[in-house]
Amino acid sequence: MSATEIIDQQALNFFVKNVGAEVASQLEACTRCGLCADACHFYISTGNPEYTPIWKVELLRRAYEQNYTILGKLKTAIGLDKRIDTEDIAHWAVLDFQACTVCKRCSFVCPMGIDIAGLIGKVRAGLTAAHATPPKLMAMTKNQLEKGSPDGSDEAKWAAWFKWGEEQLGKSLPMDVKGADSLVVFTMLELNSFRNNLVHIARIMNAAGEKWTLSLRARDAFNMGTVIGDGAVQKKLAERIVKVAHELGVKRIIVTECGHGYVTLRQAAHNLFGETLPFDVVHITELMGDFVRQGRLKLRKGYFDNEHRITYHDACKIQRIGGNFDSPREILNLIAPSSFVEMNLNREQSFCCGGGGGVRAIPEAYDLRMEAFSLKAAQMREVDATDVVMSCSNCRLQFKEGFEHFRIQGEVKGLVEMVAEAMIE
Amino acid sequence: MDWLEFFRGPMFQIALLVFILGMVYRFLRIVLMGWKKDYSPPRGSAAAGVVKTYVKGLGFLPFLPPKFPGTRHRPLTYIAGGMFHLGLFVVIFLSTPHMEAWRSVLGFGWPTLPTPFIDGFAAMSMIGMIILLSNRIVSPVGRMLTGLGEWLNWIVVFLPLLSGWVLYHHLFGMPYQTIFAIHMFTVDWLLIWIPFSRISHFMTYFITRTMHGAKFGRLGVEP
Ligand code: HEM
Ligand code: SF4
Ligand code: SF4
Numbered sequence: 001m002s003a004t005e006i007i008d009q010q011a012l013n014f015f016v017k018n019v020g021a022e023v024a025s026q027l028e029a030c031t032r033c034g035l036c037a038d039a040c041h042f043y044i045s046t047g048n049p050e051y052t053p054i055w056k057v058e059l060l061r062r063a064y065e066q067n068y069t070i071l072g073k074l075k076t077a078i079g080l081d082k083r084i085d086t087e088d089i090a091h092w093a094v095l096d097f098q099a100c101t102v103c104k105r106c107s108f109v110c111p112m113g114i115d116i117a118g119l120i121g122k123v124r125a126g127l128t129a130a131h132a133t134p135p136k137l138m139a140m141t142k143n144q145l146e147k148g149s150p151d152g153s154d155e156a157k158w159a160a161w162f163k164w165g166e167e168q169l170g171k172s173l174p175m176d177v178k179g180a181d182s183l184v185v186f187t188m189l190e191l192n193s194f195r196n197n198l199v200h201i202a203r204i205m206n207a208a209g210e211k212w213t214l215s216l217r218a219r220d221a222f223n224m225g226t227v228i229g230d231g232a233v234q235k236k237l238a239e240r241i242v243k244v245a246h247e248l249g250v251k252r253i254i255v256t257e258c259g260h261g262y263v264t265l266r267q268a269a270h271n272l273f274g275e276t277l278p279f280d281v282v283h284i285t286e287l288m289g290d291f292v293r294q295g296r297l298k299l300r301k302g303y304f305d306n307e308h309r310i311t312y313h314d315a316c317k318i319q320r321i322g323g324n325f326d327s328p329r330e331i332l333n334l335i336a337p338s339s340f341v342e343m344n345l346n347r348e349q350s351f352c353c354g355g356g357g358g359v360r361a362i363p364e365a366y367d368l369r370m371e372a373f374s375l376k377a378a379q380m381r382e383v384d385a386t387d388v389v390m391s392c393s394n395c396r397l398q399f400k401e402g403f404e405h406f407r408i409q410g411e412v413k414g415l416v417e418m419v420a421e422a423m424i425e
Numbered sequence: 426m427d428w429l430e431f432f433r434g435p436m437f438q439i440a441l442l443v444f445i446l447g448m449v450y451r452f453l454r455i456v457l458m459g460w461k462k463d464y465s466p467p468r469g470s471a472a473a474g475v476v477k478t479y480v481k482g483l484g485f486l487p488f489l490p491p492k493f494p495g496t497r498h499r500p501l502t503y504i505a506g507g508m509f510h511l512g513l514f515v516v517i518f519l520s521t522p523h524m525e526a527w528r529s530v531l532g533f534g535w536p537t538l539p540t541p542f543i544d545g546f547a548a549m550s551m552i553g554m555i556i557l558l559s560n561r562i563v564s565p566v567g568r569m570l571t572g573l574g575e576w577l578n579w580i581v582v583f584l585p586l587l588s589g590w591v592l593y594h595h596l597f598g599m600p601y602q603t604i605f606a607i608h609m610f611t612v613d614w615l616l617i618w619i620p621f622s623r624i625s626h627f628m629t630y631f632i633t634r635t636m637h638g639a640k641f642g643r644l645g646v647e648p
Contacts, residue, residue: 021458022636028455029629032570034560035502049565071574071621080573108648111506112630113478113637267644270464280466323468323645348647 011130012084015063018122026119027064029112030054036116039109041351041372042099053106053116056095059084060123093132096123098365101372103316103352125229133228134362141224141233148240149188149220150361158219161191165198173202176248177213182287183250184212185221185241187258189393194257197393200420201256204288207425208296212254218244221261226268227358234264235272242269245279252280254287257393257414259317259356266322283318285391288419289327292334303422304336308411311341311385313376313399314350315392328391328415335422343379351375353390355398373402380410387411389418429602432609440616441530447620448628455632467643474642475635481648505556512550516543516586544593551586554579574623581618584611 036053037043043051062084065072075081102124104117127133140150147154166172174180184205190197205212218241225234242265245253255262266281291297304310312332318324325347332340345351354372359365376399380388387410390396399412517523520543528534537543558579561567588608591597619625641648 019458021455021460021632024458025455025629025632025636028451028623029626029633031623031626032572032575033502033506034564034566034570037566043566047565049569052566052569055569107637112626113634113648115637115640267465270466271461274464276464276466321641321644321646 011059011089011126011132012063012067014126014129015060015122016067018125019064019068023060023119023122024064024068026114027057027061029114030061030110031112033111036106036110036114039106041101041103041105041354041375042368045371045375046368050095051099053100053120054110054114056092056100057116057119057123059088059092060119060126063126089127089130089132092123093127093134096120096127097134097137098359098362098368101316101352101354101356101359103356104321105316105349105352108320108348121229125231128228128230134358134364136362137224137228137358140361141228141230144220144222144224144237145233149191150222150224151188151192153188153191153220155216155219158191158216161195161198162214162216164195165202168196168199169202174213176215176217176244177211178248180211180213180248181251182210182212182254182282183218183241183245183248183252184214184254184256185218185261186256187222187261187393188220189222189397190257191220193397194393194414194417197256197414197416200416201284203420203425204291204297204416204423207423208291210291210296213248213250215244215248221255221258221265223261223264226260226264231272234268238264238269238272241265242273242277245277250279252282254282254284256284257391257396257416259315259322259392259394262322263317283322283324283391284416285318285327286324288415289324289330292327292331297419298424299331299334299419299422300424301334302337304418305338308339308387309341309383309385310336310339310387310389310413311343311380311383312346313343313353313388313390313395314347315390315395316350316352316356318392320348320350328389331415331419332389335418341383341385343385344382345379351379353395353398353402355394355401360394360398360401369398370402370405373398374406377402377406377408380408385410387413389413389415391415427602427606429606429609432606432613436613437609437616440613444616444619448625451620451625452628455629463643468645469642471639471643474640474648475638477642478634478638478648501556502560505553505560507553508549509553509557510550512546512548512553513582513586515546516550516589519543540593544590547586547590547593551583551590554583554586577618578622578624581611581615581622582624585615 034052037049040051040053049055062081066076066081066083072081076083100120102117102120106116107114107118110116143152144150162173184201186198221241223234223237225231225237241253253265255265262281262283270277288297292299310332312328314320314325343350352372353376354369359369388399390399391414396412396414403410403412515538519538521537521540524534524537561571561575585608588604588611592604592608595601638648
């Protein structure tokens with residue numbers, strides 16, 4: 001076998017090995033009706049049929065049929081289907097990494113109830129096993145394993161940020177506090193682009209009287225293993241945070257503005273370690289909602305009511321599959337009761353911003369993700385919204401770039417900063 | 426034994442056997458591949474999710490647009506899919522001759538609809554199928570997703586409907602016995618074909634829907 005044949009075989013083996021009842025039943029249930037196409041922002045914005053969600057799973061389907069079904073074996077034998085080759089792998093690497101944000105919108109639309117995005121995750125894993133993952137994502141993975149953050153930020157840089165935060169606050173930040181209730185974990189996106197989040201969240205925690213802590217050993221909730229579909233990397237990175245949470249004996253981990261980091265810790269981590277971990281994983285949006293409901297956080301009513309119209313962007317991992325729909329709305333209805341408007345497609349129906357799932361990091365995907373963003377911009381226009389607020393840093397960056405790209409006037413806000421501003425300390 | 430007797434008798438029994446054994450095999454094969462346990466703590470009830478997804482998914486809601494308003498969502502595919510399946514179920518279960526066939530297999534019967542109604546449902550079903558096929562030919566997504574298997578499925582399901590229709594209306598002046606034999610042949614062939622094809626989705630549907638409801642119910646999200 002040649003080197004490329006060996007790699008193709010690796011991908012194939014990976015697919016075949018990872019087929020269980022869950023995958024098999026879903027592959028077999030698909031009636032090829034094509035309805036999922038109209039769920040996907042990449043298909044809707046470009047009309048390219050290859051962006052149909054289930055088409056992105058084609059490699060896995062072929063591998064499954066060729067190895068598990070009589071008809072599939074027959075079809076390959078008489079030449080109606082061909083084995084997966086290097087060209088296929090390169091082609092689907094583009095479809096699955098650049099034209100899918102793993103936003104799970106399609107999974108809600110399929111009439112058969114197929115979790116298409118879940119299957120796409122498996123295809124990504126197979127592509128990674130075949131070394132076909134976009135180089136930028138691999139470089140970020142290497143960085144995170146070696147230095148702690150995908151952009152190469154190391155402990156010293158984080159420590160400097162924390163120190164800066166203390167100066168801004170005029171008081172020290174709780175570090176590695178044993179017996180604290182909440183361990184707060186940020187991401188490198190905040191470190192680089194939304195530095196103030198540190199100060200905002202510290203103020204919110206203090207105002208609510210929460211016993212909380214930070215740790216330099218559990219500093220970045222980003223998880224490149226989730227993005228590229230490498231279980232071993234995913235586990236290694238999650239372990240950094242899980243270990244510290246165990247050690248400090250916290251009741252919960254608070255993930256700040258990061259979608260995939262949140263679902264990785266809340267869902268995947270338990271399964272990676274094969275046990276139900278003894279702490280909750282809570283998103284900052286949910287926590288702020290709880291604080292307000294419990295009366296621990298007082299917000300100035302109508303603080304953001306002005307001539308602007310503010311809408312809320314539901315993030316895929318935090319809202320659609322995280323379920324945190326109500327907290328942001330309760331908060332916005334308090335601080336901006338008349339300025340706040342819903343987009344027509346909201347909650348689980350919301351369109352993805354177009355930048356999730358690692359897509360925003362891939363330079364080659366820029367044009368496509370801007371196409372996808374145009375749907376979101378149209379959603380805002382439909383309800384005459386000037387400003388948009390959200391609780392994911394990655395979405396925020398995508399919105400900022402999208403606003404610039406399409407020359408849209410308006411503000412992109414984080415819910416955290418709004419709460420911090422409207423809060424009575 | 427003439428052809429009609431053969432297709433109604435031994436061939437039908439063989440077809441039924443292939444169908445039942447085939448479906449049991451497909452079901453067991455999938456289920457026995459094994460499920461992974463989910464250790465993540467639930468945020469909502471999996472059972473409630475399952476109930477919700479069936480309430481939404483059955484009752485033909487899967488075929489009614491627009492489940493996600495605002496997406497372009499091919500209302501035609503939804504409506505045509507609904508017409509086809511609803512028509513098919515009514516014809517299979519609520520027409521007198523088919524109920525009699527079921528009675529001979531199951532040993533009990535049930536009330537049926539008057540023939541003109543059945544006629545209407547059969548027509549609706551076929552029109553639905555023709556729309557679905559046109560969509561597969563016309564739309565780029567449909568073309569891309571349609572392979573040999575989808576064509577064969579369409580033909581294998583359409584022929585019993587068509588031959589039944591011809592039989593009922595005594596079309597083309599063919600002898601009754603001949604058309605009946607053709608109808609029975611197409612039915613036998615459908616039964617044999619199902620376990621080997623994606624038409625088995627009527628079974629996998631219940632696996633995937635249940636999984637869907639349980640998964641999202643557990644996450645605390647409306648499935
Ligand atoms: C629980 C029962 C069933 C469910 C939930 C179900 C569901 C579906 C769905 C969601 C589709 C795709 C959407 C569409 O194109 O309308 C579909 C397509 C199809 N179904 Fe079913 N189905 C069921 C039973 C059956 C049965 C019993 C048959 C035939 C004997 C059948 C034959 C077909 C065919 C041929 C298609 C493809 C039509 C085409 O697009 O060309 N289905 N089914
Ligand atoms: S909507 Fe579901 S059944 Fe239809 S093609 Fe997509 S994955 Fe298959
Ligand atoms: S997960 Fe989102 S981006 Fe990916 S195929 Fe589905 S709808 Fe499209």
